Amino acid sequence: MRVDVRALGACNRLAERGAKQAAGALSELTGTDLAVEVTGASVASGADLAEAFSGRESIGVSVGLRGGLEGEAVLAFDAAHADALLSLLPGGQAMERSAVTEVGNIALGGFLDGWANYLGTAIDMTPPRYFEADGAAVLPDGALAGDGVFLFESRLDATATDLDFSIYMLPDSGPFRDLIVGRTATGAGPSGHEGERTAIPYESLSTFASLAKRGSTNAADNIAMMTGLDTSVDVSRLRFVPLADVPAEVGTEPNAGTVFELRGQPSGYLAILFDEQSAAAIADAMLPMETDEPLGDMAQNALCELGNVMTSGFIDGWANVLGTSISHSPPEFVHDLGASTVSPLVAKLSERQDYGFVIDAAIRTEGVQARCDIYALPDERELAAALQRLSGA
Known part of the structure; x- marks a missing residue:
C-alpha cells in the first residue's frame, strides 16, 4: 500500500x-x-x-x-x-x-x-x-x-x-x-502547491518512524560521551502536522539551542532546543570553569559544539538506512521565544509544501536537570523519494 x-x-x-x-x-x-x-x-x-x-x-x-x-x-x-x-x-x-x-x-x-x-x-x-x-x-x-x-x-x-x-x-x-492510498499522479495541496503526489509505501513510512527513534538515541549517546552525564531519550515519534502548527507546538517559553540546515536526501531543517535553564545547566557541565554569563559566548560555543555532534548522530542513521548522503550546515545559535526559533524554518518550507513530517524527541540528562526537544523538518518530496527507493518501489 x-x-x-x-x-x-x-x-x-x-x-x-x-x-x-x-x-x-x-x-x-x-x-x-x-x-x-x-x-x-x-x-x-x-x-x-x-x-x-x-x-x-x-x-x-x-x-x-x-x-x-x-x-x-x-x-x-x-x-x-x-x-x-x-x-x-x-x-x-x-x-x-x-x-x-x-x-x-x-x-x-x-x-x-x-x-x-x-x-x-x-x-x-x-x-x-x-x-x-x-x-x-x-x-x-x-x-x-x-x-x-x-x-x-x-x-x-x-x-x-x-x-x-x-x-x-x-x-x-x-x-x-x-x-x-495514493490514486493520482499530480495535484495541488490546500495552498495551491502543484507537484508530484508524494505517495510513500506504508512499510517505508513505518521504517522511517523507527529511524526517528534510532536517531534520537544516537544523539543522546553523543551527549553522554561529551558531558559524561547519563542521558536518555524519553520518546520519539514521527508526526504529520500542518507546518503552520509547528510554532505553536514549540510554545512561547524562551529557548536556547542550535538550528541546522540539512543538505542531501532529504534536505530540510533540524532544531535542537533547550529551555533557558536547561541550556545554561548543560553548557556549565561542559565548560572547564564557571562563567559570569549563563548563556554568554563560552556557553554558546559549547552548545554549538554539542549541537554538531547531536545532529551528526541523528542524521547518520538516516543516511545509512536510506542509502543517501546527508550533511548539515554549521550550527546557528538561537536564543528567543520557542515559536520564534522555528517560524523562519517553517516559512521556508511553506514555500513548497503545506504539511511536514515532524520528528520530536525529548532527551534528558541525569545529574543535571536538562531537557531538550529535537524538531526535524525534512522536505516532504525528497523524503518520499528516499522512502520509495528504500522499498524498491
Missing part, C-alpha cells in the same frame, strides 16, 4: 475540524472557552506509543466506531484536572462517572461529524465506556500490538481554567487505508 501524504493531510484537516466541533460542543456544555491547540497524525510502533503515554494518569471515555470508519476514539483528561472539569458540569463530584461519560459522548460525536460528512456515510458509535487508566491503558485494546499504527491526536485547552485534554482516534486498517 502507498500512502498519499496529501490525502493524509486531508484526513488531518478532518481531525482538526472535528476537534473544533468538539471544542464548540464542550464550550456550550461547560460555559468556558476551549481552543484546539494542535492536531497531528503520528505513525508509531506499539512500543513507542507505550513509552509516549508512560506516567500519565487519565480519566475519560472511549467509543468503538462502525460503518463509514472503523476503529476506536478516545477522549482523555489528565486525572489531575478532573476536579476542574467536574466543577463546570451539572452534578459536580457527585456525578463524576455519568458527567464525564456525557461529556465524552457529546465531544466525540462532534469530533466524528466532520468525518461522516466527508465520507458521505454514517459513522456509528458504540455506547461510551468510562475509564480511569494509567499510561497507555488509555488506548484501545490491541493498539500496542502493531509495528506501525496511525494515531490522530488533538489537544484542546481551556483558556480560563486548567482543563486541557486530548482526543485520540485509532482507525482500523481497512476503510481508513482506502482514504489515504
Whole structure:
C-alpha cells in the first residue's frame, strides 16, 4: 500500500475540524472557552506509543466506531484536572462517572461529524465506556500490538481554567487505508502547491518512524560521551502536522539551542532546543570553569559544539538506512521565544509544501536537570523519494 501524504493531510484537516466541533460542543456544555491547540497524525510502533503515554494518569471515555470508519476514539483528561472539569458540569463530584461519560459522548460525536460528512456515510458509535487508566491503558485494546499504527491526536485547552485534554482516534486498517492510498499522479495541496503526489509505501513510512527513534538515541549517546552525564531519550515519534502548527507546538517559553540546515536526501531543517535553564545547566557541565554569563559566548560555543555532534548522530542513521548522503550546515545559535526559533524554518518550507513530517524527541540528562526537544523538518518530496527507493518501489 502507498500512502498519499496529501490525502493524509486531508484526513488531518478532518481531525482538526472535528476537534473544533468538539471544542464548540464542550464550550456550550461547560460555559468556558476551549481552543484546539494542535492536531497531528503520528505513525508509531506499539512500543513507542507505550513509552509516549508512560506516567500519565487519565480519566475519560472511549467509543468503538462502525460503518463509514472503523476503529476506536478516545477522549482523555489528565486525572489531575478532573476536579476542574467536574466543577463546570451539572452534578459536580457527585456525578463524576455519568458527567464525564456525557461529556465524552457529546465531544466525540462532534469530533466524528466532520468525518461522516466527508465520507458521505454514517459513522456509528458504540455506547461510551468510562475509564480511569494509567499510561497507555488509555488506548484501545490491541493498539500496542502493531509495528506501525496511525494515531490522530488533538489537544484542546481551556483558556480560563486548567482543563486541557486530548482526543485520540485509532482507525482500523481497512476503510481508513482506502482514504489515504495514493490514486493520482499530480495535484495541488490546500495552498495551491502543484507537484508530484508524494505517495510513500506504508512499510517505508513505518521504517522511517523507527529511524526517528534510532536517531534520537544516537544523539543522546553523543551527549553522554561529551558531558559524561547519563542521558536518555524519553520518546520519539514521527508526526504529520500542518507546518503552520509547528510554532505553536514549540510554545512561547524562551529557548536556547542550535538550528541546522540539512543538505542531501532529504534536505530540510533540524532544531535542537533547550529551555533557558536547561541550556545554561548543560553548557556549565561542559565548560572547564564557571562563567559570569549563563548563556554568554563560552556557553554558546559549547552548545554549538554539542549541537554538531547531536545532529551528526541523528542524521547518520538516516543516511545509512536510506542509502543517501546527508550533511548539515554549521550550527546557528538561537536564543528567543520557542515559536520564534522555528517560524523562519517553517516559512521556508511553506514555500513548497503545506504539511511536514515532524520528528520530536525529548532527551534528558541525569545529574543535571536538562531537557531538550529535537524538531526535524525534512522536505516532504525528497523524503518520499528516499522512502520509495528504500522499498524498491
